[in-house]
Amino acid sequence: MTKMTSDRSQHIEITTWRVYARPLPIGYHVLAERLWPRGVRKADLSLDAWPKDLTPSTALRQWFAHDPERWDEFRSHYLAELATQKENALTLLAEAAGAPIILLYAAHDQEHNGALVLCDFLQTLTAPTPGAP
Numbered sequence: 001m002t003k004m005t006s007d008r009s010q011h012i013e014i015t016t017w018r019v020y021a022r023p024l025p026i027g028y029h030v031l032a033e034r035l036w037p038r039g040v041r042k043a044d045l046s047l048d049a050w051p052k053d054l055t056p057s058t059a060l061r062q063w064f065a066h067d068p069e070r071w072d073e074f075r076s077h078y079l080a081e082l083a084t085q086k087e088n089a090l091t092l093l094a095e096a097a098g099a100p101i102i103l104l105y106a107a108h109d110q111e112h113n114g115a116l117v118l119c120d121f122l123q124t125l126t127a128p129t130p131g132a133p
Helices: 057-063 068-083 086-096 114-126
Strands: 003-007 011-018 029-030 102-106
Touching: 011 068, 011 114, 029 086, 057 068, 068 114, 086 102, 086 114, 102 114
Parallel strands: 011 102, 029 102
Antiparallel strands: 003 011
16 A cells, blocks of 8 residues: 655545455545456445546556566556546546545555556646745
């Protein structure tokens, strides 16, 4: 689990959480996976958003294959993909309306998964602008 906060215009908390760990924390639940998690019924997962355009492309996800040796390159390519989706990311942040954002992921590896990259990217969008009050 990773927790990040920012003090832009309001306190924003972004947390990653494994979709299989229960109970889910209270917040705005976002599935940070392109594919639905195995073994989870849709009726059993209360989601607020499933923004597939903010998840790694199919080609990138398949290339990465959760190989920690490919992590740095995966991260770099995924951040480049996310840079083209800035408006969608800002929409997601606005829809959360200040609620804690819980990025749900299915990967076993808690240190090498796309939700961590998405968390970092969203954090850059909520970071205070240098010189701003």
